Every structure is written in structure tokens, then in C-alpha cells.
Amino acid sequence: MDKVLMSHGGGGSMMQSFISEIFIEKFNNEYLNQMEDAALLPGKTVFTTDSFVVKPVFFPGGDIGRLAICGTVNDISMRGAKPLFLSASFIIEEGFPVDDIKKIVDSMVDAANEAGVQIVTGDTKVVEKHSADGIFINTAGIGILHDEASVSIKNGKPGDVVIVSGTIGDHGMAVMGAREGLDFDPPLLSDVSPLNKMVEKLMALRDAVKILRDPTRGGVAEVLYEIAGMSNVGIKIYEDKLPVKENVKSACSMLGIDYLHLANEGKLVCVVDKDFAYKALEIMKDDKYGKDAAIIGEIDDSGLVTIETIYGTNRIVDRPIGELLPRIC
Amino acid sequence: MDKVLMSHGGGGSMMQSFISEIFIEKFNNEYLNQMEDAALLPGKTVFTTDSFVVKPVFFPGGDIGRLAICGTVNDISMRGAKPLFLSASFIIEEGFPVDDIKKIVDSMVDAANEAGVQIVTGDTKVVEKHSADGIFINTAGIGILHDEASVSIKNGKPGDVVIVSGTIGDHGMAVMGAREGLDFDPPLLSDVSPLNKMVEKLMALRDAVKILRDPTRGGVAEVLYEIAGMSNVGIKIYEDKLPVKENVKSACSMLGIDYLHLANEGKLVCVVDKDFAYKALEIMKDDKYGKDAAIIGEIDDSGLVTIETIYGTNRIVDRPIGELLPRIC
Numbered sequence: 158m159d160k161v162l163m164s165h166g167g168g169g170s171m172m173q174s175f176i177s178e179i180f181i182e183k184f185n186n187e188y189l190n191q192m193e194d195a196a197l198l199p200g201k202t203v204f205t206t207d208s209f210v211v212k213p214v215f216f217p218g219g220d221i222g223r224l225a226i227c228g229t230v231n232d233i234s235m236r237g238a239k240p241l242f243l244s245a246s247f248i249i250e251e252g253f254p255v256d257d258i259k260k261i262v263d264s265m266v267d268a269a270n271e272a273g274v275q276i277v278t279g280d281t282k283v284v285e286k287h288s289a290d291g292i293f294i295n296t297a298g299i300g301i302l303h304d305e306a307s308v309s310i311k312n313g314k315p316g317d318v319v320i321v322s323g324t325i326g327d328h329g330m331a332v333m334g335a336r337e338g339l340d341f342d343p344p345l346l347s348d349v350s351p352l353n354k355m356v357e358k359l360m361a362l363r364d365a366v367k368i369l370r371d372p373t374r375g376g377v378a379e380v381l382y383e384i385a386g387m388s389n390v391g392i393k394i395y396e397d398k399l400p401v402k403e404n405v406k407s408a409c410s411m412l413g414i415d416y417l418h419l420a421n422e423g424k425l426v427c428v429v430d431k432d433f434a435y436k437a438l439e440i441m442k443d444d445k446y447g448k449d450a451a452i453i454g455e456i457d458d459s460g461l462v463t464i465e466t467i468y469g470t471n472r473i474v475d476r477p478i479g480e481l482l483p484r485i486c
Numbered sequence: 487m488d489k490v491l492m493s494h495g496g497g498g499s500m501m502q503s504f505i506s507e508i509f510i511e512k513f514n515n516e517y518l519n520q521m522e523d524a525a526l527l528p529g530k531t532v533f534t535t536d537s538f539v540v541k542p543v544f545f546p547g548g549d550i551g552r553l554a555i556c557g558t559v560n561d562i563s564m565r566g567a568k569p570l571f572l573s574a575s576f577i578i579e580e581g582f583p584v585d586d587i588k589k590i591v592d593s594m595v596d597a598a599n600e601a602g603v604q605i606v607t608g609d610t611k612v613v614e615k616h617s618a619d620g621i622f623i624n625t626a627g628i629g630i631l632h633d634e635a636s637v638s639i640k641n642g643k644p645g646d647v648v649i650v651s652g653t654i655g656d657h658g659m660a661v662m663g664a665r666e667g668l669d670f671d672p673p674l675l676s677d678v679s680p681l682n683k684m685v686e687k688l689m690a691l692r693d694a695v696k697i698l699r700d701p702t703r704g705g706v707a708e709v710l711y712e713i714a715g716m717s718n719v720g721i722k723i724y725e726d727k728l729p730v731k732e733n734v735k736s737a738c739s740m741l742g743i744d745y746l747h748l749a750n751e752g753k754l755v756c757v758v759d760k761d762f763a764y765k766a767l768e769i770m771k772d773d774k775y776g777k778d779a780a781i782i783g784e785i786d787d788s789g790l791v792t793i794e795t796i797y798g799t800n801r802i803v804d805r806p807i808g809e810l811l812p813r814i815c
Binding site for chain 1: 487488489490491492493494495496501504505508509512513515517518524525527529531533534535536537538539570571573574575576577578579580581582583584585587588591592594595598604605606607608609610611612613614616617618619622624626628812813
């Protein structure tokens with residue numbers, strides 16, 4: 158490996174090893190080594206960052222601005238924290254329409270208002286034509302750990318229940334559709350949404366909520382593999398329990414894509430103590446962004462991530478390796 | 487104005503109005519409106535962000551990695567705060583050499599160690615060939631306000647003294663030289679350095695240190711204009727007191743460039759109560775990065791930024807408008 162490949166940013170196992178080898182080992186410290194979506198710092202401060210390079214910049218159901226706010230709000234939330242303050246840094250290609258920036262900023266403002274966060278610091282760089290593709294946005298964010306929170310990717314134990322907060326693959330397929338000119342009827346919109354309010358309500362269940370993770374690049378499959386790996390457990394899910402929109406499902410079978418690999422930007426995967434599973438499900442279903450929430454499986458001690466198909470057979474879930482679709486976020 | 491121009495990112499007055507109109511007015515809140523290099527949040531937390539797009543990625547005296555650490559360390563420091571934790575987010579063009587990433591990461595590690603900060607969270611995105619130019623790095627940072635700190639761009643009062651911590655324009659001219667193939671004898675290196683230790687020592691002077699600002703894009707001239715504008719004062723500087731390397735000075739006169747417009751990445755401009763000016767100067771000169779520090783002028787009530795030339799005449803300092811040199815940081 159002497160040159161960076163698209164798959165090094167694809168969210169799958171190639172990206173994980175690239176990041177471990179190139180960054181984690183060198184930057185090595187107790188906070189980074191938590192390997193969570195956000196770092197937990199002293200004083201219950203939670204800190205995270207993401208750069209957004211989605212293409213196209215405007216897609217059905219959202220745009221890079223809403224994505225940049227929700228992505229960072231959600232990464233903080235998945236650590237069991239309340240997001241408070243965001244930074245916003247723009248790299249803009251010379252010639253990019255100013256009206257498009259205004260639209261993007263408006264949608265950042267709307268998303269920030271909805272999530273109840275403030276954009277408190279920023280930066281703007283402009284690069285020559287062809288030195289960037291339109292606009293890239295970085296957001297970093299600071300939050301404060303919920304008092305009740307006790308979530309970690311390492312918390313999974315056999316018997317725990319796995320819940321997903323809604324339909325799978327909407328963002329990935331909506332962006333793919335926009336890029337490839339696919340027509341969906343009914344129209345398919347990205348799920349890009351801030352999940353902090355849902356997480357805040359889940360925190361009432363305290364340490365019964367063991368793991369929170371948003372299945373973005375690499376999709377639900379990658380999250381399940383990360384949970385299995387970091388908690389040193391297995392996971393079994395059930396195909397007939399997976400909430401997937403019909404049009405996403407049929408587009409996937411047409412294109413030969415596994416919807417478990419598709420990115421989501423307004424969904425979370427939650428691992429809960431089994432005695433609190435229905436309570437957690439109820440909390441999610443009561444939330445604006447959780448009405449299609451479903452229990453999809455459970456943690457076991459197999460060390461494998463398996464799926465029971467609608468035919469009753471069992472198979473290993475494919476782990477995403479390289480990139481399904483570049484620049485999904 | 488319907489398309490973004492290079493000058494919108496050039497650090498001069500065009501960038502200031504672009505940012506005010508497009509971002510500040512929309513994101514409008516008490517923290518962002520401080521208009522400092524970093525936001526001061528509740529709990530004495532200081533938060534900042536910068537994206538780095540410097541070209542070339544490796545330049546005499548540094549690289550984009552060292553720049554990305556020092557830039558954010560310095561922005562936190564200029565708020566009178568101690569930098570603690572940084573994020574690092576990479577946008578990499580497909581095909582970028584992995585060995586170059588390793589060199590950049592090594593230099594980030596060195597700079598972070600020198601500054602005493604930790605890189606605790608990160609992100610990696612890869613975009614297609616020609617969708618970015620090599621590598622862009624965003625760093626955001628969190629710091630904690632020094633107990634003694636009382637700095638703000640609005641603090642300048644007539645009679646205060648203006649000090650610069652060393653030679654002016656080294657970074658800007660080093661990058662320009664690397665890009666244009668200019669040969670300097672002796673070689674000219676960028677000054678890219680972390681200034682947090684120097685600031686920490688200056689804090690012993692408590693509220694006698696009124697303003698700290700690092701003159702990056704737009705150079706010393708832009709910082710003087712921002713101070714004059716935000717503090718509602720004038721500033722007079724003296725050409726014969728400005729520390730400038732001979733080779734920077736001669737390259738500037740050859741190229742018709744004002745060194746006051748050249749970017750610096752390891753210098754600060756400090757406004758100090760006049761009774762503490764020599765003490766502040768001594769502290770700076772004792773620091774590794776401040777040996778060429780000099781008192782360059784004073785605040786007055788003229789409302790103008792003026793320079794007394796070596797011929798004894800007075801003129802208005804030119805304010806940078808567009809971009810002198812794109813992608814300097």
C-alpha cells in the first residue's frame with residue numbers, strides 16, 4: 158500500500174486498519190484509544206469531529222449543511238452526552254455559487270436550532286478551481302456527559318438486545334439515487350436528523366442502555382462488527398425484523414447491494430439490557446425520529462455476526478471491506 | 487457577488503465582510519459574536535477550529551501537519567487559554583502517497599508533544615482524484631482559560647504599547663519561495679511554532695496583557711486593523727522598529743510586496759499596558775520563539791493605522807483587501 162485508495166475512507170475494515178495503523182498508533186493516548194465516536198475528556202466533556210464531503214451537496218431530504226450539524230450532534234450523543242457547542246469550518250472551491258452557501262448555512266442554522274446547539278467558532282478557506290469539489294465542511298463539537306450515561310462500545314454482554322431506531326439505508330440509497338438518477342416512487346429521502354433528544358430520553362434507563370452507535374459509513378453491518386469486536390461477543394439478527402423501506406429493499410436487490418452496508422444519518426443502533434428492551438423501544442417509538450424502531454436481534458457468545466434469513470437459514474453477515482459508495486457523508 | 491472568489495479566503499477585508507455577511511449574521515450568538523480567534527464558553531472553556539489547505543504540503547521549515555497543530559494551539563493561546571485537546575480530521579485525495587501521510591502525522595505528533603496537547607478524536611475522508619488537492623487537515627481545539635487572563639481584541643486603549651514577538655513575514659515568504667522556486671541565502675524557513683508556552687509566561691502580567699493575536703492570513707497589517715476597529719482606537723508603528731529578516735525584506739521589495747501583509751505562523755502581536763511593556767518584551771525575548779521580539783508602536787486615538795517610515799514621514803498602513811497569496815495556511 159503506497160497510495161491512498163477510495164476504500165481507505167469507505168467506512169469498512171480497510172478504513173479501520175488504515176486509521177489504526179496510520180493515526181491511532183502514532184497519536185496514541187488514553188482518550189483516542191477509547192475508539193468511540195467521540196472522546197470522553199476530564200470534566201465529563203465529550204469532544205468529536207467530522208469532515209463532510211458528500212456528493213451531491215444537495216440531496217433528497219437534506220444537504221451537506223444539515224448533514225454536518227447532525228453528524229457531529231449524533232457522534233456526541235452516541236457517547237451518552239448532550240451536544241452543546243459546534244465549530245464549523247468551510248473549504249470552498251473558487252467559483253462555488255454564493256447562493257448555494259447561503260442555502261447550506263440556512264440549513265445548518267435550522268438543524269442547529271432543532272438540536273439546540275450553537276455554532277460558536279469557525280473558519281473559511283477558499284481553494285482554486287479543481288482543488289476541491291464544491292464545498293467541504295468540518296464540524297467539531299463539544300458536549301457534556303449525561304449524568305446517567307454509562308455507554309461504551311465495550312459494554313455488550315450475551316443476552317443483551319439490539320434495537321435499531323428506524324428504517325435502514327435511507328441516506329445511502331437517497332444519495333446513490335440522486336447521483337445515479339434513480340427515480341423512487343414514493344420519493345426516497347435521506348434520514349439525516351439530530352438524535353440527541355431521543356438519546357436524552359433513553360438516558361432515563363441509565364446503565365441499562367449499554368451501547369449507542371450511529372450506523373453511518375459502513376452501515377448497520379459495520380456497527381454490529383465493531384460492537385462484536387470491541388465487546389468480544391457475537392450478535393445474531395433476524396432478517397424479518399429489520400425495518401427497511403420497500404423501495405430501498407427493491408433498489409438494493411436490483412443493484413446487488415446489502416442494505417446493511419448502506420449509510421444512515423438519522424438512526425442509531427442501541428444495545429440494551431434485555432429487561433429494559435421494550436421500555437427502550439417504547440421511548441424510541443415515541444420520538445419523532447424513532448417511530449419505525451425495532452428490536453432486530455441479540456448479543457450472543459458466538460463471536461460471529463449472523464443473520465437468520467426469512468427462510469430460516471443462518472448466515473454470516475458480510476462485513477463491508479472497502480467502499481460501497483464514496484462520499485456518502 | 488454571485489460566486490466565491492479566492493479573495494474571500496485571503497484574510498483581508500473582503501474575507502471579513504464575506505464571513506460577517508454569510509456566516510456570523512446567520513449563526514448569530516453571543517459566543518461567535520466575540521469575533522476572537524477562539525470562543526470563550528461557560529466553564530472557562532475555549533474552543534476553536536481551523537482548516538489547513540497550504541500548498542505545497544511540505545515547505546521550508548515545516549509542513550501541513552505542524553501547521554495544523556500550531557495553528558489551533560496558537561488560536562487557543564491568543565484567547566489567553568492553555569490548549570489541551572485537539573481533534574484532527576483529514577480529507578485526502580485518492581492516490582496521495584501513504585509515506586507523505588506518515589511524515590505529516592509524525593510532524594503532528596512532534597508539534598503536539600512540544601505544545602503539550604493531545605489529539606483525542608479524528609476523522610478520515612477520501613475523495614476522488616482531482617476532487618481535492620493532496621491533503622487538507624482540520625484541527626479543532628479545546629483549552630482552558632488561564633486564571634490570570636483578561637485578553638480581548640476590544641481592550642486596546644491609547645497609550646498601550648504594541649509588541650511583536652519576532653521577525654515578520656517568514657512563513658508567507660517561505661511558502662511563496664517554495665512555490666515560485668525562489669532561492670534564499672541564507673535559506674528562509676517558515677516560523678511555524680506553538681506559542682502557548684510564551685503566552686503562559688506572559689499571563690504572569692495578568693490584565694496588563696490586553697490583546698493577543700497571531701498575525702496569520704493578512705499579516706501584521708490585518709491584525710493592527712482588527713485591533714483598531716474592535717477597540718475603536720488608532721495605532722502608530724515605526725518602520726525602523728519592525729523586526730524583518732534582510733532576505734524577506736529584499737524579496738519583498740523585489741516582488742513589490744508589503745511584509746506587513748505576509749502571513750506568520752509562529753508570531754504574536756501583543757498589546758500591553760505601557761508600564762509593563764519592557765517586562766513583557768523581556769518575557770518574550772527569554773522564550774525560544776521570541777528572541778527577536780520588539781516594541782513596534784503604540785495605540786493612539788487617531789482612529790488610523792499609521793507607520794512612521796525610516797525617512798521620518800507618516801503614512802497610512804495599507805490594509806490587505808483580497809489575497810496576497812492563496813493557500814498560505
